[in-house]
Each structure stands twice: as C-alpha cells, then as structure tokens.
Amino acid sequence: MHKYLFLLASLASLPALAQQTPKKPLDHSVYDQWQSIARQRISDNGKYVLFQVKPQQGDATLYLKTTGNQSLRQISRGDSALFTADSKFAVFTIKPRYQDVRQARIKKKKPDQMPQDSIGIYTLATGKLTKYANVKSFQLAEEAPVLAFLAMKPAIKDSLKKAPVDTVKKITDRLLETKKEGAPLTVISLVTGKLRTFEAVTDYQLSKTGNRVAFAVAAPKDSKALKSGLFVYNLATSSLRQLSGGRGVYKNLAFDDAGQQLAFTAEKHPEKALVKPFSLYYSDFSSDSARLLLAPSASVLKAGWSPSGFGKVLFSDNGEKLFFGTAPDPIPQDTTLVDFEHAKLDIWNYKDDYLQPMQLKTLKKDLQRNYLAxxxxxxxxxxxxxxxxxxRDSYMAELNNAEYVLAVTDTAKRVAMQWEGNTLKQAYLVSTRTGERLAINPKAAKSRFQISPSGKYAIWYDYTSKNWFSFTTATHKTTNLTAKAGVVFADEENDSPDDPQPYGIAAWTKDDAAVLVYDRYDIWKINPQTGTATNFTNAVGRQHKLRFRYSIPVEKQKFIEPKDELWLLVQDDSTKQWGYYKKNIASMKAPQRVVLAPIGYSALMQAKHADVLVYTKSNVRLSADLYTSRDLLKETKLSSINAQQKDYNWFTAELVHWTTPKGYPATGVLYKPENFDPTKKYPMVAYFYEKLSDGLYKYTAPAPTPSRLDIALFASNGYLVFTPDISYTIGEPGPSAVEFVNSGVESLKKNAWVDGTHIGLQGQSWGGYQVAYLITQTNIYAAAWAGAPVVNMTSAYGGIRWESGQSRQFQYERTQSRIGGTLWEKPEVYIRNSPLFSLPKVQTPVVIMSNDADGAVPWYQGIEMFTDLRRLNKPVWLLQYNGEAHNLVKRENRKDISIRELQFFDHYLKGAPAPVWLEKGVPAVEKGRNWGLEVSKQ
Structure with a gap:
C-alpha cells in the first residue's frame, strides 16, 4: 500500500520536475531562429490582413489571413504584398530561395544570371494563386484591380559555354542589344483575367484609375514588327496608340489622377551626340500624337536651359497644372583629354558654400539637380x-492644387554650417499662377518650415523665440501661434549648447482649419489664422506625466476629417508604460483612457473603409506579435512567433532609481537573468548612450550586434545588464557620465547579489567615448569595451564626418559633444574632456572597435587610443573590420564581434579561459585563415 502511494506521489510530481529542468542559455547559434513581423497590410474593407514573418537570415513567409485569424494562405518567400483597392486580390513578389542566391553569389554569377523574383496573384474569393516568373518590377493601380509588371531580360545559360564560338558570339551580341531594348511588359485586368504583353519595354507607368498604361519601347534595330517610341494602351478599349516615335530615352512618365492626361520627358538625339537635352511632351489623347510642350532652349526658358530628364513630372490633383524640372544643359565632355595625362585633385576654397568632401558626397545629386517649374x-x-x-528647394502642399509652393533658401548662409551644424534660412511662397514671391520672414533665421495640406498657410518654428508661427496666404498675415499658450513647445530637457528642438506637429484637420502641435506632454489644437490655441488633450498629459502623440493611421489620408476619432499613443513618463487614449477631433471633453499597460504598442494601421486596426504589441518577455481589434480591448492575435524562447533562459527588466552625488534624481533599467537567484552574486555590465529607459518594455531579440551590447545574450548567460540614463552639463560631457554611470553602479553594488569586483562597461560611438573617459577616472571596472570612441577632442574637432562630408566642429560647439565653444576659446575644456590626456591612469583592460570605413567618427581616434595605451603597456586590443562603417553592417562581421564581446567579458568578469586573439593575437600572415576564437593553450 505504501509503495503504491509512493508511486502515485512520484508520478504526480513528474510535471513539476519537468518544469524545473534548467533552461538553456542563449548562444551564437540561435540568432537565425528569431523572427519578426514585417510589411503588414490590411485590406480597405477591413476583412483581410497580410504580414510577413522574417527570420534574421533566410527565407521569410508571407501570411494571408482574415482579421478573425482564419488562415487563407502561406506563401514561402512572399514579399512586398499589396491588396487591390476593391479588396478582392492580393499581389506580392516571391523572392528566390536564400540558399539559391547564396550559391549564385559563391559562383560569382552576373546580375542577370542571379535567381530572380516571381510575382503572385491571390484571388481572395476562390483561393486561386497565379504566379509569373522572372519579374523585375510591378505596379498595382491605386484605384482598380489592374496589374502591370516588367519581366527580366533573358540571361546566357551555362550550357551555351559549350556551344561553337560563333554561336555564342551571336547570342551574346543579341543579349547586349536586348539590354538596350528592354524587356516584356505584361498588363492584366485581375477581374476579367484579360492579359496583354508588350515587348522591348524600358519604362512604364500605370494610371491611378487603371484605365491606361504608358510605356517606352526600344526596339531592336533590325526589328520589322516593333517600333521604338512611347505607347499608351487603353484597357477599356484594348487599343494601342503610339504617341511619340523614334529611338531615344523616354523618362518620367506621368498620368493625371483621372488617367486622361499624360506627360513625359524624352531625348531623341543621335547616340554619339555630346549633349542630349530633354524635351517635355504632353497628350490628352484627343489626337494621335503627343505634342511638344517645351523644347531645349525654348524662349520662355533661361538661356541654355532645357526640361530636365531627372526632374519628376507631376500633374496637380485637378489636372490643371503640370510640374516638372528644368536645368542648365549639361556641359559637353572634352573627348580629346587623355585620362592619364591630366591632373586629378580636389581644390578647397574658403569661399566655397560647401566643403569639398560635402560637394563630392552630393556630386551625383548636383549633376542631376533641376529646378521646379x-x-x-x-x-x-x-x-x-x-x-x-x-x-532651389521647394515643397508642395499635399493637395497640390494650392496656388503657392513653399520655397526655402540658405544661399550665402552656408559656410556657417561648419560650426553651427545648420544654416539660417529665408522662406518664400511662390505663386504657381504668377511666379510672385512672397517673403515669409524678412531676414534669414534659424527656423523649420512647412506648408499646410491645402496650402493656405506656411507654418514654422522659430528657434530664437521658441514659438510656432503661421503665414496666411490669403491675407499675408503672420501670427504667433504659441506665445499665449502658457507652456513651452521646445525640448524642456535640452542639455546641449544648441537651441532646443521643437516637439513637432502631429497633423492638420481638413481644409487647414486647425493644426495639432505637441508640447512635452500634451497636444494643442490651434487655429492657424487667429492663433487661438486650446489644449486638445485637456492638460491630462502634463497633469499625469503622460506623453501624448498621434499619427494618422489610415494610409494616404492627408488630414483629419471633421468627425474622426483619434487614437492617441501615450507613454507614462514615470512608469514607462505604453497605451492608447481616444478622443474625437471635435470634442471638448478630456481624452478617454483605453489601455495603459507594461506593453509596447506600435503605431496603428487602420482599414480605409472600416474601423479595424492592425498593430503589434510586445514587452521584454513577449515578442512583437500582430493583432487586430476595433477597440484595443477585445483583440485577435494573428501571429505567434519565437515559440522557441520558452526553451531558453530569458531575462527580466525593471526600473531603478538613485540620487547622484550632486543630488540629481537618476533613472536606469536593470536587466536580470530569468533564473535570477538573490542568494548568488552576478557580474554586471553597464551599457549606455544617453537615455535608454524609455525602452523598458521593448522586446530585444538575440541578434548579432552592429557593435552594441546584446542584452538578451548577456542576461541569458548570467550577467546583470545596467543601462543608466545620463543628463549632461554643458562643457562637462565626460564628468556628466561619471556623475550618472558611476553613482548608478555604486548604488547597485549595495545589493548582495551584485559582484562588485566584476563589473564591465560597454558603449558604442558616443557611448564608446564615455567608456574611454570613465576608465581614465576610476579603476572600479574590471573590463571595458569602447566601440568607435573619440579620445582626443582636439584632433577630432577639425575633422570630417566622411559619411556626409561635413565638418565635425558643430558637434563640439553646438550638439552632442556639448563643449559649447571653439577649440581656441576653450582649449582647457577640450583637453579636460579628452580621455587621451589621462590614459596613464587607465588600469582597466579595454577592447576598441575602430573600423577603417567609419564615416561618423575619425577611425584614427581608436588608433590614437590603442597606440598610446600600448606604449603605456596597458592591456588593450583593437578590432578593425575592413571596409566597415561606424556600426557593422555585414552579418558575418556582426556575428564575429558578438562572439568576441562575450569571450572578452567572460574572461575578465567570469574567469573563463582567454581565447587566442586575446592572449596571443592573430598575425597578419594568418589573416583570413585563423580568427583566434579558440581557447588559448598555454
């Protein structure tokens, strides 16, 4: 009897024992298992949803479901999916298999020999799936179920390599000719299934209504069946018309909204012509041919100017106006110059508007620059x-029937960008009817301009007064919109020597009746004509420290309708929780809370003709899955990704608070392993940038890092990870990091479960600078990792940000580096904040990442740090990823640094054996054959 009871008790305890089975720590092999939701779409009628489940590397899957979570279809490798306007079809591309692309790359296939996309058409009513192979691009009519797609050109098959030489030559010559000629264009009416294919197409455009498609044909020179030119196919009548003939280049095909007018640019000059200016053509389909609107050097143009082949052609919404670009005729190249016999140099001149590196960065854009007409x-x-x-920079109203365009200029004010980081600007309203220019601000100022959706107002934020202003186009009256509101509309937490940024504009209501403007917490509804301002969120935000934000959830809607219900995204400033409130745009009542929870919500996507919402939500433990709902309370879950997470030791996140030595209240986030045991001691890594606590409820998947700390990986492997927020005192960026980071670490060290002798630091870019500075000020850290650090502000000050070509001076004087003056005004401040001058104090082992294609931080800064610490005989290593930028881009490099980062901290914070790269290094003669990742054998 006793044996029987014992057996029952043992059986009953089995589930409990199973639950206690230790979970695995994350390792570097798991990355590709983790998935994310991408490219979600909802049909206009609110009945269907498309979304993609993407692995970090590999083949994605496209899911087609009803909003009630009925599964309709899974499409392997489906991508770029769209619903037709009638909600009856879904159209998407089907990518080639990842492994097939990989093998083709290994074999160094040419672009036209690589595996190509296909296109899929799914009929929602019947479940029928139709596929077409080798598709280069597709267009779906915005208002009709009409599809057009361009096929790829044929490639030379490997089997032809064994063919007779003369045969291969004929085929090769033919293919080279075909590249100039174009490829097949297919047009399908999805409702009727009617299909038409046109050969040798180089460019095409489907009208918004789907009634016509225009396309350019480059026919083979020996073809008798095909003619080169610009054609239009009418889907209703199945008629084809050639609007313009002759070989040449046809570009910028554009229909009006009704599909009743067409415009395009074209040049039909001889192939050997040194200058090939474009002409502008137009057709309303009332005659057989398009008519020439504007020829090169027309009398209405400036001398030597022509319509540009690079300018976008666009009809106004009512079809009355045709916008396009003009430009000076290109300068013919001197064909007598011999490349190796003339000098190659860049000439820098102090009078240049832009530094030479900036000019070289924008060279292609400048060569294609054109001017709106x-x-x-x-x-x-x-x-x-x-x-x-x-x-030369103008902005149209969203509803471009408006009389005016907004034009902004900083001409003759650009040199100061070198130290200011931006330029003073003047703005004008330019009449599209008369060309008259109305100056909005009488003199250049630091401002941010935009034009209202209907074009009735120009609106701008003035950095000097920290107010928003409007200019009424009808009366030419300027109005201060925010001066009497009683709150600040600029960043209240600004801690840099630059002017504070505005919180921004949320949206406009119909007919430009009101503009919604943010302060720190609330949204203000302001009449742009009178400046009458009311707190749209009824001061609920400031009262409860809730940050209200809004974005229009319906795609392509340009303004808020008079009776719209607004879903307002909210974050609690104190708890960092997220949620939504709701309020009607016309209501005077306070916004109503719908949900506020320890969850992160995405922006809402709403069906165009139904009150159905699609969104993701997540927190530290819950992946960002996809949901549908009408009210955010009763919701339907559409996805369940990352089920494998349950098998791994995950992590938790909690807010921590402390007071710094100078009495500042401070906040940070502490991440703990899921199996955290308060009776044990844990090593800790402090990771920081500026402020990270708003991401308390962000889901962080394990992933190869571009250079940051992989919080999931470290926490899963038994580390505490601490991310302190840092506030800065101008002129003291380094001491500010000491004030907040060190005090936060010391506060946490009071807990018995923190191993105070094994604490590390990790930071990238600005965080890398702070790591470098911290280890010169204290020896409490057992290991440090500094990615792309600046260590010598005196040498970095005059350098170039090569990704933009811009000088770095503004960064120190006005923005993130927060010195607040020039090098010659405050040399001692630059030196005091530069880790380089205190490197003899360093006792902490440190790894530096400094890549040789870094376009943000001068990569020699990492070399300065390494060579000086090396001379001082300090333990230091430098990782330099060849051809890589500020943050690693290539996945193989991200995987590599992830391995090394964990190895480094495991060695110094956990006592794990050192790998070869740490202990002995990897000589250049072994580069590419030995990575030094194995444990060193003493």
Missing part, C-alpha cells in the same frame, strides 16, 4: 519657373 497645357502652355539657383 510649372506649365499649363490647357492654357496655351503658360509657363512659370518656380525655382532657380537662389531658390
């Missing part, structure tokens, strides 16, 4: 040049 095809080709060399 407008022409009225139905009004005797009335022409107005809107932009020119002085006024």
């Amino acid at each position: 407008v022409i009225y095809p139905k009004r005797a080709n009335k022409f107005i040049q809107l932009e020119d060399e002085y006024l």
Whole structure:
C-alpha cells in the first residue's frame, strides 16, 4: 500500500520536475531562429490582413489571413504584398530561395544570371494563386484591380559555354542589344483575367484609375514588327496608340489622377551626340500624337536651359497644372583629354558654400539637380519657373492644387554650417499662377518650415523665440501661434549648447482649419489664422506625466476629417508604460483612457473603409506579435512567433532609481537573468548612450550586434545588464557620465547579489567615448569595451564626418559633444574632456572597435587610443573590420564581434579561459585563415 502511494506521489510530481529542468542559455547559434513581423497590410474593407514573418537570415513567409485569424494562405518567400483597392486580390513578389542566391553569389554569377523574383496573384474569393516568373518590377493601380509588371531580360545559360564560338558570339551580341531594348511588359485586368504583353519595354507607368498604361519601347534595330517610341494602351478599349516615335530615352512618365492626361520627358538625339537635352511632351489623347510642350532652349526658358530628364513630372490633383524640372544643359565632355595625362585633385576654397568632401558626397545629386517649374497645357502652355539657383528647394502642399509652393533658401548662409551644424534660412511662397514671391520672414533665421495640406498657410518654428508661427496666404498675415499658450513647445530637457528642438506637429484637420502641435506632454489644437490655441488633450498629459502623440493611421489620408476619432499613443513618463487614449477631433471633453499597460504598442494601421486596426504589441518577455481589434480591448492575435524562447533562459527588466552625488534624481533599467537567484552574486555590465529607459518594455531579440551590447545574450548567460540614463552639463560631457554611470553602479553594488569586483562597461560611438573617459577616472571596472570612441577632442574637432562630408566642429560647439565653444576659446575644456590626456591612469583592460570605413567618427581616434595605451603597456586590443562603417553592417562581421564581446567579458568578469586573439593575437600572415576564437593553450 505504501509503495503504491509512493508511486502515485512520484508520478504526480513528474510535471513539476519537468518544469524545473534548467533552461538553456542563449548562444551564437540561435540568432537565425528569431523572427519578426514585417510589411503588414490590411485590406480597405477591413476583412483581410497580410504580414510577413522574417527570420534574421533566410527565407521569410508571407501570411494571408482574415482579421478573425482564419488562415487563407502561406506563401514561402512572399514579399512586398499589396491588396487591390476593391479588396478582392492580393499581389506580392516571391523572392528566390536564400540558399539559391547564396550559391549564385559563391559562383560569382552576373546580375542577370542571379535567381530572380516571381510575382503572385491571390484571388481572395476562390483561393486561386497565379504566379509569373522572372519579374523585375510591378505596379498595382491605386484605384482598380489592374496589374502591370516588367519581366527580366533573358540571361546566357551555362550550357551555351559549350556551344561553337560563333554561336555564342551571336547570342551574346543579341543579349547586349536586348539590354538596350528592354524587356516584356505584361498588363492584366485581375477581374476579367484579360492579359496583354508588350515587348522591348524600358519604362512604364500605370494610371491611378487603371484605365491606361504608358510605356517606352526600344526596339531592336533590325526589328520589322516593333517600333521604338512611347505607347499608351487603353484597357477599356484594348487599343494601342503610339504617341511619340523614334529611338531615344523616354523618362518620367506621368498620368493625371483621372488617367486622361499624360506627360513625359524624352531625348531623341543621335547616340554619339555630346549633349542630349530633354524635351517635355504632353497628350490628352484627343489626337494621335503627343505634342511638344517645351523644347531645349525654348524662349520662355533661361538661356541654355532645357526640361530636365531627372526632374519628376507631376500633374496637380485637378489636372490643371503640370510640374516638372528644368536645368542648365549639361556641359559637353572634352573627348580629346587623355585620362592619364591630366591632373586629378580636389581644390578647397574658403569661399566655397560647401566643403569639398560635402560637394563630392552630393556630386551625383548636383549633376542631376533641376529646378521646379510649372506649365499649363490647357492654357496655351503658360509657363512659370518656380525655382532657380537662389531658390532651389521647394515643397508642395499635399493637395497640390494650392496656388503657392513653399520655397526655402540658405544661399550665402552656408559656410556657417561648419560650426553651427545648420544654416539660417529665408522662406518664400511662390505663386504657381504668377511666379510672385512672397517673403515669409524678412531676414534669414534659424527656423523649420512647412506648408499646410491645402496650402493656405506656411507654418514654422522659430528657434530664437521658441514659438510656432503661421503665414496666411490669403491675407499675408503672420501670427504667433504659441506665445499665449502658457507652456513651452521646445525640448524642456535640452542639455546641449544648441537651441532646443521643437516637439513637432502631429497633423492638420481638413481644409487647414486647425493644426495639432505637441508640447512635452500634451497636444494643442490651434487655429492657424487667429492663433487661438486650446489644449486638445485637456492638460491630462502634463497633469499625469503622460506623453501624448498621434499619427494618422489610415494610409494616404492627408488630414483629419471633421468627425474622426483619434487614437492617441501615450507613454507614462514615470512608469514607462505604453497605451492608447481616444478622443474625437471635435470634442471638448478630456481624452478617454483605453489601455495603459507594461506593453509596447506600435503605431496603428487602420482599414480605409472600416474601423479595424492592425498593430503589434510586445514587452521584454513577449515578442512583437500582430493583432487586430476595433477597440484595443477585445483583440485577435494573428501571429505567434519565437515559440522557441520558452526553451531558453530569458531575462527580466525593471526600473531603478538613485540620487547622484550632486543630488540629481537618476533613472536606469536593470536587466536580470530569468533564473535570477538573490542568494548568488552576478557580474554586471553597464551599457549606455544617453537615455535608454524609455525602452523598458521593448522586446530585444538575440541578434548579432552592429557593435552594441546584446542584452538578451548577456542576461541569458548570467550577467546583470545596467543601462543608466545620463543628463549632461554643458562643457562637462565626460564628468556628466561619471556623475550618472558611476553613482548608478555604486548604488547597485549595495545589493548582495551584485559582484562588485566584476563589473564591465560597454558603449558604442558616443557611448564608446564615455567608456574611454570613465576608465581614465576610476579603476572600479574590471573590463571595458569602447566601440568607435573619440579620445582626443582636439584632433577630432577639425575633422570630417566622411559619411556626409561635413565638418565635425558643430558637434563640439553646438550638439552632442556639448563643449559649447571653439577649440581656441576653450582649449582647457577640450583637453579636460579628452580621455587621451589621462590614459596613464587607465588600469582597466579595454577592447576598441575602430573600423577603417567609419564615416561618423575619425577611425584614427581608436588608433590614437590603442597606440598610446600600448606604449603605456596597458592591456588593450583593437578590432578593425575592413571596409566597415561606424556600426557593422555585414552579418558575418556582426556575428564575429558578438562572439568576441562575450569571450572578452567572460574572461575578465567570469574567469573563463582567454581565447587566442586575446592572449596571443592573430598575425597578419594568418589573416583570413585563423580568427583566434579558440581557447588559448598555454
């Protein structure tokens, strides 16, 4: 009897024992298992959802479901999915298999020999799936179920390599000719299934209504069946018309919204012509041929100017105006110059508007620069040049029937960008009817401009007064919109020597009746004509420390309708929780709380013709899965990704608070292993940038790092990870890091479960600088990792940010580095904040990552740190990833640094054996054959 009871008790305890089975720590082999949700779409009728489940590397899967979570189809490698406007079809590309692409790359296949995309068409009513192979691109009509796609050109098959030489030559010559000619274009009416294919197409455009498709044909020179030119196919009548003939380049094909007008640019010059300016053509389909609107060097143009082949062609919403670009004719290249017989140099001149590196970075854009103009095809080709060399950046209203475009210029003010980081700007409203220019601000100022959706107002933020202003186009009246609101609309927490940034604009209501503007917490509804301002969120935000934000959830909606219900995204400033409130745009009542929870919510996507929402939500323990709902309370879960997480030791996150030595209240996040045991001691790594606590509820998947700390990997492997927020005192960026990071670490060390002798530091970029500074000020850290650090502000000050070509001076004087003055004004401040001058104090082993293609931080800064510490005989290592940027891009390099980072901290914080690269290094003669990752054998 007793044996029987014992057996029952043992059986009953089995589930409990199973639950106590230790979970595995994450390792570097798990990365590709982790998935994410991407490219979600909801049909206009709110009944269907498309979304992609993507692994970090490998083949994605496209899911097609009803909003009630009925599975309709899974498409392996489906991508770029769209619903038709009638919600009856889904169209998507099907990518080639990852392994097939990999093998083709290994074999060094040419682009036209690589595996190609296919296209899929899924009929929602019947479940029918139709596929077409080798597709280069596709367009889906915005308002009709009409599809057009361009196929890839044929490639030379490997079997032809064994064919007779003359046969291969003929085929090769033919393919080279085909590359100039184009490829097959297929047009399908998805409802009727009617299909038409056109050969040798180089460019195409489907009208918004799907009634017509325009395309350019480059026919083979020996073809008798095909003609080169610009054609239009009418889907309703199945008729084909050639609007323009002759070989040449046809670009910028554009229909009006109704599909009843077409415009394009074209050049038909001889192939050997040194200069090939474009012309502008137009058709309303009333005649057989497109008519020439504007030819090169037309009398209405500036001398030596022509329509540009690089300028976008665009009809106004009502079809009355045609916008396009003009430009000076290109300078013909001197073909008599011999490349190796003339000098190659860059000439820097102190009078240049832009530094030479900036000019070289924007060279292609500058060569293609064009200037906005407008022409009225139905009004005797009335022409107005809107932009020119002085006024070269303009912005149209969303509803571009508006009379004015907003143009902004910083001409003659650009040199100061070197130390200011931006330029003073003047803004004008330029009439599309008369060309008249109305100056908005009388003199150049530091401002941020935009034009309202209907074009009735220009609105801008003035950095000097820290207010928003409007300019009424009808009355030419300027109004201060925020001066009487009683709150600040600029960053209240600004801790840099630059002017504080505005919190921004949320949206506009219909007919430009009101603009929604943010302060730190609330949203203000302001009449842009009178400046009458009301707190739209009824001061609930400031009262409860809730940050209200809003974005229009319906795709392609340009403004808020008069009766719209607004879903307001909220974050609690104290708890960092996220949620949504709701309020009608016309209501005077306070916004109503719907949900506020320890969850992170994405922006909402709403069906165009139904009150159905699609969104993701997640927290530290829950992957960002996809949901649908009407009210965010009763919701349907559409995905369940990363089920494998349950098998691994995960982690938790909690807010921690402390007071710094100078009495500042401080906040950070502490991450602990899921199996945390308060009776044990844990090593800890402090990772920081500026402020990271808003991400308390962010889901962080294990992934190869671009250079940051992989929190999931470290916490899973028995580390505490601490991310302190840092606030800065101007002129003291280094001491500010000491104030917040060290005091936060000391506060946590009071807990018995923190191993105070085994604490590390990790930071990248600005964080890397702070790591370098901290180890010169204290020896409490057992190991440090500094990615892309600046250690010598005196040498970095005059350097170049090579990714943009811009000088680094502004960064020290005005922005992140926070010195607040020039090098010659405050040399002692630059030196005091530069780790280089205190390197003899360093006792902490440190790894530096400094890549030789870093475009943000001068990579020689890492070399300065390494060579000086090496001379001082300090334990230091430098990782230099060849051809890599500021943050690692290549996945193989990300995997490599992830391994080394954990090895390094395991050795110094856990006593694990040192790998070869730490103990002995890897000689250059072994580069590419030995990575030194194995444990060193003494």
